[in-house]
Amino acid sequence: MPILLAIALHAEARPVIERFRLKQDASFDLPVFRRDEVWLTVTGTGRMKSAIATTCLVTRIERDERTVIFNLGVAGHTQKAEEGPVKVGDRFLANKITEQSTGRSFYPDLLARTPLAESAVTTVERPLDRADAGAVEPGLADMEAAGFFQAAATFLPPHRIGCVKVVSDHLETRRFDKDWISELIAGSLDDFEAAIAAYRTISDGEPDALTDADVRVVEDIRDRLRLTASRHRMLSDLVRSYKLHTGSDLPDLTRISQVSVKTKQEGDAEFERLRGILSVE
Amino acid sequence: MQNLKDYAASSRWNNFSHLYVERGADEYSLTRRIRDRFSKARVVEIDDYKAVFARPRQRFQAQKETMKLILAVKKDRFLYEGSGNSQNFNLEDFYYNTLMFNCVYNCDYCYLQGMYPSANIVVFVNLEDYFKATRRAIRERSNPSQPFYLCISYDTDLLAFESVVPYCRAWIEFAREEPDLLVEIRTKSAAYRAIGDLSPSERVILAWTLSPEPVAARFEHGTAPLNQRLDAARSAIDDGWPVRLCFDPVLAVPSWESVYGDLVEEVVRRIEPAAVRDVTVGVFRLSKIHYQRMRRLRRDTPLLYDEYVQEGTTVTYTAERREEMTAFMRQRLGDHFEEERIVTWT
Numbered sequence: 001m002p003i004l005l006a007i008a009l010h011a012e013a014r015p016v017i018e019r020f021r022l023k024q025d026a027s028f029d030l031p032v033f034r035r036d037e038v039w040l041t042v043t044g045t046g047r048m049k050s051a052i053a054t055t056c057l058v059t060r061i062e063r064d065e066r067t068v069i070f071n072l073g074v075a076g077h078t079q080k081a082e083e084g085p086v087k088v089g090d091r092f093l094a095n096k097i098t099e100q101s102t103g104r105s106f107y108p109d110l111l112a113r114t115p116l117a118e119s120a121v122t123t124v125e126r127p128l129d130r131a132d133a134g135a136v137e138p139g140l141a142d143m144e145a146a147g148f149f150q151a152a153a154t155f156l157p158p159h160r161i162g163c164v165k166v167v168s169d170h171l172e173t174r175r176f177d178k179d180w181i182s183e184l185i186a187g188s189l190d191d192f193e194a195a196i197a198a199y200r201t202i203s204d205g206e207p208d209a210l211t212d213a214d215v216r217v218v219e220d221i222r223d224r225l226r227l228t229a230s231r232h233r234m235l236s237d238l239v240r241s242y243k244l245h246t247g248s249d250l251p252d253l254t255r256i257s258q259v260s261v262k263t264k265q266e267g268d269a270e271f272e273r274l275r276g277i278l279s280v281e
Numbered sequence: 282m283q284n285l286k287d288y289a290a291s292s293r294w295n296n297f298s299h300l301y302v303e304r305g306a307d308e309y310s311l312t313r314r315i316r317d318r319f320s321k322a323r324v325v326e327i328d329d330y331k332a333v334f335a336r337p338r339q340r341f342q343a344q345k346e347t348m349k350l351i352l353a354v355k356k357d358r359f360l361y362e363g364s365g366n367s368q369n370f371n372l373e374d375f376y377y378n379t380l381m382f383n384c385v386y387n388c389d390y391c392y393l394q395g396m397y398p399s400a401n402i403v404v405f406v407n408l409e410d411y412f413k414a415t416r417r418a419i420r421e422r423s424n425p426s427q428p429f430y431l432c433i434s435y436d437t438d439l440l441a442f443e444s445v446v447p448y449c450r451a452w453i454e455f456a457r458e459e460p461d462l463l464v465e466i467r468t469k470s471a472a473y474r475a476i477g478d479l480s481p482s483e484r485v486i487l488a489w490t491l492s493p494e495p496v497a498a499r500f501e502h503g504t505a506p507l508n509q510r511l512d513a514a515r516s517a518i519d520d521g522w523p524v525r526l527c528f529d530p531v532l533a534v535p536s537w538e539s540v541y542g543d544l545v546e547e548v549v550r551r552i553e554p555a556a557v558r559d560v561t562v563g564v565f566r567l568s569k570i571h572y573q574r575m576r577r578l579r580r581d582t583p584l585l586y587d588e589y590v591q592e593g594t595t596v597t598y599t600a601e602r603r604e605e606m607t608a609f610m611r612q613r614l615g616d617h618f619e620e621e622r623i624v625t626w627t
Contacts, residue, residue, distance in 0.1 A: 096327070137326075159339075201292075205340055207580075244586055
């Protein structure tokens with residue numbers, strides 16, 4: 001169940017690396033840190049770099065159906081300081097990500113209930129000034145989310161992709177101290193972890209009636225009977241049908257799983273025998 | 282990674298935790314009504330419903346447990362010709378519309394799983410555009426000696442959702458103004474009371490899909506139990522509505538003869554057959570494309586792993602089994618309903 005993290009800056013990544021006690025993995029061309037099931041890449045700033053690093057990470061890791069991926073970072077908020085409820089340090093889960101340069105919007109699928117408030121995020125090309133706040137949808141402005149999301153959504157279902165932003169400013173132009181950025185992110189990590197945990201509880205639906213053990217039995221029979229891909233699929237469906245209709249485990253197929261055939265005819269004969277055993281009519 | 286494991290498993294969002302509202306939909310009264318109804322929902326403004334509904338790689342069954350509402354404006358295609366997988370009751374101008382995409386229920390055999398990329402519910406709020414298109418189609422129908430037959434709850438269950446979106450009420454009132462219109466509203470709900478205050482109309486057939494209780498409990502998730510559907514149908518009859526009873530799909534479950542035989546007996550015990558407009562019978566059938574998609578998505582229900590054959594573009598039981606099941610139902614229903622009131626799909 002890999003957890004993949006794409007974070008733009010080292011200052012943002014540092015508290016996460018410390019929290020999860022990640023170690024750098026030098027086998028990657030990009031900065032990647034890992035421990036057990038957690039993988040973190042430092043993408044660099046901007047949507048293009050974020051998309052490239054996200055793609056690199058997602059395609060290198062052996063994913064399963066519970067793999068989740070998150071982008072975490074700081075962002076400006078369009079609300080003026082002291083003129084509304086949003087404060088520096090508040091964190092949000094993106095429910096809409098708009099790429100300002102193309103006008104396209106993307107929507108993570110929000111199935112898991114997390115402790116985070118939600119917000120629209122607009123990904124801009126360069127840091128947004130207060131004077132330009134009206135040019136984007138009210139909410140957050142960052143520089144990576146749209147690139148990250150588009151790359152991640154190429155490989156993963158939209159309910160396994162999360163984008164968490166911590167408010168760093170209200171679009172006032174200023175330079176940020178790296179330690180202060182790290183502090184902001186560190187303060188969000190309890191909520192961030194809770195969000196990851198919530199995402200990981202979501203299954204894709206009812207599980208396949210075929211268990212891993214059944215799959216191994218089917219693959220063993222496929223190899224012994226030299227089944228074609230189509231016959232292999234049919235056998236999987238026969239086994240599934242048997243289990244779903246009878247509510248029982250597979251019958252003992254030891255005799256067939258020990259047979260080795262030499263010709264296609266022998267394989268066909270054994271397959272028909274198998275079909276008889278698994279018939280539920 | 283110890284920390285992650287310390288968190289208790291978080292729950293999913295409830296249904297309709299989020300409303301996605303298309304930019305143009307906000308001006309419609311239905312939108313305002315739905316927003317008021319779900320005043321605690323998180324609202325996300327969207328440009329086009331397809332950007333949410335048609336996202337790649339969505340998981341239909343995962344979404345079914347936490348459906349979102351998408352409020353949108355339908356731009357075109359306000360009517361579709363009736364499908365060959367449905368009975369047309371010998372009415373030449375047989376159409377259906379899609380006021381909503383998807384359904385609050387989750388039947389294992391439902392083709393919507395194979396048809397739509399998402400389980401989220403799209404509600405089209407521009408009802409007046411549907412009415413306009415329907416008025417024109419009634420005027421231009423091919424056989425003016427017959428009514429224009431329109432199924433409005435064909436790809437969904439409108440009555441089940443009536444308390445949220447009062448479509449049925451609106452269409453019943455619309456039908457009163459259109460003498461050449463015949464509307465069918467089909468449901469697996471017991472929500473008749475949502476329209477129970479309306480006076481009945483000969484131009485609106487209220488149709489209940491009836492399944493044996495064990496079948497409903499196992500395969501028709503979220504639907505009303507059989508006895509409640511029968512109570513609702515009886516109330517509608519008592520109030521003077523034309524009521525249709527639909528035995529569809531008939532499924533070849535173990536001991537299906539006894540299960541469906543009992544169903545017919547239960548129905549006629551609770552509802553006076555002479556008071557029913559007509560009954561329909563149809564065995565399990567799906568379009569090949571939907572069936573194939575459903576098999577890829579659902580590996581947990583025996584219904585999709587039965588012995589089926591492909592006939593043309595339809596996947597169904599073998600002809601022999603189909604005939605056996607249909608004949609059985611015709612015979613059992615024939616004990617109580619005249620032949621001409623039993624309409625079958627074979």
